[in-house]
Amino acid sequence: MIAKKEEKEIRTRYAPSPTGPFHIGGARTALFNYLFSKKNNGKFILRIEDTDKERSKREFETQLMGNLKWMGMNWDEGPEMSGPHDPYRQSERNGIYKKYLEKLIEEGHAYHCFCSKEDVESQKQYLMSIGEAPIYNGKCRDLDKETVEKYLKEGKRSVIRFKAPFGEKIVFDDLIRGKIEVDSSTIGDFVIAKDFDNYLYNFTCVVDDIDMQINYVIRGEDHIPNTPKQILLIKAMGFDVPRYAHLSLILGADRKKMSKRDGKTSIDEYIEAGYLPEALINFIAFLGWNPGTEKEIYTMEELIHDFSLEKIQKSGAIFNIDKLDWVNGLYIRKMPIKELTERCLPYLKKAGLISEEISSPFIEKAISLYQERLKKLSEIVELVDIFFKEDLGYEKDLLKWKTMEDKDVVASLEKSYELVLGAEEYTKQNLEKIFLAEAEKMENRGNLLWPLRVSLTGKKSSAGPIELMEALGKEETLKRIKKAIQKYA
């Protein structure tokens, strides 16, 4: 009997650098890491890669964490000293990097390079011009110990390079793409640290993945070229390489990596436009993944349950905003009216329609009339504004239905006025009964209903007149009809 191998806990991480607003592509990478770890009862770790002091900004980090929480992705660990909900930050881990770097140098896997930036750059340009791999020429690779000591003592500026082997095949089995093979000769000795306080990406990334015991690295395919370097580093340090899964990129309409000109790219912009986190998550998950069934509306829980790396697509997916809008509308229609109202309040406040973010039966009613027409929460403003305006400001000709003459319009509105005035029981059911009965008498129902609806809204399109009358109340309804009649006086 072979004893069942003890399963190691699955640990994934999302490792963004806070150099800009949190991007849709990053959100998907985070999501897939999150789903995979949760599916396997593992851990999802957030690690802020802020080694670039120039470009990293704390505000982006804060925004990123807020966005992650908004979407319902909470990370599991952080350095204990700064609280369980803080992420790991590379800027706070220099001590760890130093230890690993010293060991690497000690064991001869890394060395000080005293070449000037300019020399290296011109060398690179030259190699590229003759069509060869632009790698470092290894000038300082075998400097003897005494020389290095001497230069260091003289204070000569140096960087630390990793000694990459020559002519070695580096192979890894990508969980999404299968076998990927690279010749180490095309890599060259790359810089891993500027000095003992400033470490570079490939190095910190590897050290952290080792230190945090990450065993599944799920990231964008733009990292495929980094992977062989990282594998070399890991092996030199004597650790196991994690499993890799490289996600295809999210593309713009031009099939290039999605960028600003493709419209909204940051999560904040989607929040502002009024997309729901549930809808965004659902949509993003299906960009490059599907369950293999025809089900496509998924809650986060269901995604976790059905997720698997095998079902991830290899080719890049274009971000199709039309589909997102459809999904978002779907979620809005399904939402309980109380909740929808709460979520719309900030938009109404911002537009100056209401002074405080407080719900009322009136606001709730107004919003409910437009629930099924809403694709994004922000659209609520231009839909329900008529409920809050004194002056609707429309052209009187808008009141005419098809071939109506001025006098027909006036007659129609006067009829409506009379009916409303006479309505004892001011309910939707009763108004419907009264008005539909009257409308039936006409050759075309529009003769009664169109002028009425426009008098209440001042708009070409809107919710139906009966429900509008109910929502507005008898008094306001009469006022608006009268105003419309006056336009013809």
Add this chain to the structure above:
RNA sequence: GGUCCCAUCGUCUAGUGGUUAGGACGUUAGAUUCUCAAUCUAAUAACACCGGUUCGACUCCGGUUGGGAUCACCA
């Protein structure tokens, strides 16, 4: 330019050697309707190309073409 990755309707995709190539968004038409939505019904539309393997290729292999990513003392 070097290296690597990718290729089914306009878009997201199902498909794992034999299917009328399925679904969704979009679009178009119809039903409903005072309008706009929502809803229902229908239609539209795809295996990049060329070779091989095979009785049989969308499916496997090779090549071509096309697209993308990446080549920092950024991440």
